[in-house]
Amino acid sequence: MRNVKVTTGIVSILIGLILVSIPLYQEWKTGKEIEKLTQAVNLISNEASAQTMDEEFAYAKDVIWLEIPDIDLNQMILPETTEDNLSLGLTQIKPNQVPGEGNFTVAGHRGYRGDRFFRNLPEVPIGSKVNLIVGDQTYTYEIMTSQIIEPTQTDILLDEEGKNEITLITCTVDGKQRVALKGLLLT
Incomplete structure (x- = not known):
């Protein structure tokens, strides 16, 4: 009986940790995507201004x-x-x-x-x-x-x-x- 209670407690804690970590992981993942997007726009903007706004970079100015x-x-x-x-x-x-x-x-x-x-x-x-x-x-x-x-x-x-x-x-x-x-x- 004691082993069942200990196992149930451990399983409950693990499920709780998983449920708490899901939104934190999603937020971390979204933050990484935003960071990559921002870096890409900044890179394109910098290259675009350096190349006097070639057509392939024209959208970056907007x-x-x-x-x-x-x-x-x-x-x-x-x-x-x-x-x-x-x-x-x-x-x-x-x-x-x-x-x-x-x-x-x-x-x-x-x-x-x-x-x-x-x-x-x-x-x-x-x-x-x-x-x-x-x-x-x-x-x-x-x-x-x-x-x-x-x-x-x-x-x-x-x-x-x-x-x-x-x-x-x-x-x-x-x-x-x-x-x-x-x-x-x-x-």
Whole structure:
């Protein structure tokens, strides 16, 4: 009987360790993929500028970075929202967006731990400055609103005529609603 209890205890501990290690492994793996992607973009950008932007490197000049100083965020925005891209970082919600024109929309997961993705997005205060950086051009927006919305409230993504703004979206902690920040382009 004692051997059964000891064996059951050891098996329970091993199962617990495995269950705890799975998300940690996934986070480590995602971090490595993000690191490789960032290094590749930086390498291509450096080579591209050194070779006066050959066509094979032309897309590197269009990489968009999002900087939110209040939460120490500086991340690349991938050009398309897919599950794979969302697992790597921030993504453009609408295709073919141009910074400084219309409503530039960005989505990101909250992430498990640390400051990757949009984990700290709800902590961005109204009045904060947010920068979109493309090459040597910076577009600065001021955050005007922060609200919790339903996933079906897609009207927040629409362009408003004569308004240049940014919309940043992530999930609430329980994943049932969305946190949406909107900012206006400063001129």
